[in-house]
Amino acid sequence: MSLKEDLQHKIDFKTKPLGALGQLENLTLKIGLAQNTLTPKLKNPHLIVFAGDHGIAQEGVSAYPPEVTYQMILNFLNNGAAINIFCKQNNINLSIVDAGVNGDFDGNKNLIHHKIAKGTKSFSSDKAMSIEDLEQCFEYSKNLVNDIAKQGTNIIGFGEMGIGNTSSASMIVNALTDISLENCVGRGTGLDNEGVTKKLEILTKARDFHGNISDPKEVLQTFGGYEVAQITGAMLAAFEKNMLLMVDGFIASAAFLVAYKINPEIKNNAIFCHQSQEVGHRLLLDYFEEKALLDLDLRLGEGTGCALAYPLIEAAVNFLNDMASFESAGVSNK
Numbered sequence: 001m002s003l004k005e006d007l008q009h010k011i012d013f014k015t016k017p018l019g020a021l022g023q024l025e026n027l028t029l030k031i032g033l034a035q036n037t038l039t040p041k042l043k044n045p046h047l048i049v050f051a052g053d054h055g056i057a058q059e060g061v062s063a064y065p066p067e068v069t070y071q072m073i074l075n076f077l078n079n080g081a082a083i084n085i086f087c088k089q090n091n092i093n094l095s096i097v098d099a100g101v102n103g104d105f106d107g108n109k110n111l112i113h114h115k116i117a118k119g120t121k122s123f124s125s126d127k128a129m130s131i132e133d134l135e136q137c138f139e140y141s142k143n144l145v146n147d148i149a150k151q152g153t154n155i156i157g158f159g160e161m162g163i164g165n166t167s168s169a170s171m172i173v174n175a176l177t178d179i180s181l182e183n184c185v186g187r188g189t190g191l192d193n194e195g196v197t198k199k200l201e202i203l204t205k206a207r208d209f210h211g212n213i214s215d216p217k218e219v220l221q222t223f224g225g226y227e228v229a230q231i232t233g234a235m236l237a238a239f240e241k242n243m244l245l246m247v248d249g250f251i252a253s254a255a256f257l258v259a260y261k262i263n264p265e266i267k268n269n270a271i272f273c274h275q276s277q278e279v280g281h282r283l284l285l286d287y288f289e290e291k292a293l294l295d296l297d298l299r300l301g302e303g304t305g306c307a308l309a310y311p312l313i314e315a316a317v318n319f320l321n322d323m324a325s326f327e328s329a330g331v332s333n334k
């Protein structure tokens with residue numbers, strides 16, 4: 001029997017009606033296959049939040065001002081943000097990366113200093129970053145993930161902070177899928193209808209300015225933020241180490257989309273943790289033919305969906321390892 005058949009057999013002969021653990025069963029199968037074992041384990045879970053500022057944020061595409069990115073880094077470092085609370089609750093290690101925030105942090109030791117520049121250029125009139133910047137993003141995150149791998153981590157999640165980054169994600173998703181820009185553009189931090197119309201107008205002009213781009217790296221270079229690009233690089237590096245990847249909401253999924261276009265095999269290790277309220281996310285999950293574990297109307301980012309879904313991922317592993325089988329428990333099977 002193949003490993004897949006063995007895993008399915010082990011799942012099916014647990015003391016429960018066939019298929020009764022629903023989506024958790026699919027998750028267990030995915031984890032067993034990714035780790036190539038009938039007894040998977042989660043080790044030293046880690047979440048990295050990458051932060052960066054966006055030139056496009058100067059053009060009024062967000063309900064909040066750009067300086068919130070910098071202020072939220074200080075909040076992360078003071079353990080005051082949602083992601084701090086949820087990681088602490090579930091014993092997940094948390095690292096914060098300055099990928100390109102518009103502000104100085106004076107060598108703060110609790111922050112990883114991978115700043116490329118103080119924000120990208122606005123993609124309404126330029127490419128957001130140079131190809132050298134993009135390569136530097138990938139190199140930084142590869143080194144970081146390799147360091148985390150040395151600590152024994154085999155499951156990793158990615159969060160982001162960057163005012164304006166739902167715009168960046170919308171452009172990436174539109175460029176790399178057949179999802180229309182209108183269906184990609186949502187309220188982000190909470191734009192009203194008028195704000196969404198203006199955001200769509202600005203992004204439509206930007207798309208017309210750049211024309212059709214389909215090469216995944218060029219799309220990331222053109223529309224990405226430094227935090228988005230470092231997430232893509234970190235995902236590719238984590239897959240090389242055969243870690244399980246926890247994918248968060250719309251923005252992290254846009255970063256994942258670029259990684260997937262570079263290496264489609266990465267989907268075998270990806271766990272889609274939650275479905276964001278941002279309109280395009282459901283369509284993007286459909287594109288991946290995946291269903292997210294949670295649907296809580298979250299629209300936050302920071303990796304919060306990953307941290308909240310982590311106990312379910314633990315449950316998927318634990319039932320496979322620890323639950324009795326019909327045979328071991330002496331329960332009659334049909």
Ligand SMILES: Cc1cc2ncn([C@H]3O[C@H](COP(=O)(O)O)[C@@H](O)[C@H]3O)c2cc1C
Pocket residue numbers: 061062063064068072160161162163164165166167187188189190299300301302
């Ligand atoms: C206080 C605050 C904390 C956040 N944490 C994550 N985001 C989220 O909102 C931003 C994206 O939405 P938009 O494209 O509309 O700017 C990102 O920073 C994302 O991480 C936040 C936003 C705010 C305001």
Ligand SMILES: O=C(O)c1cccnc1
Pocket residue numbers: 166188189248249250251252276277278281298299300301302
């Ligand atoms: O789904 C997300 O990643 C998201 C949605 C809105 C704001 N920030 C993040």
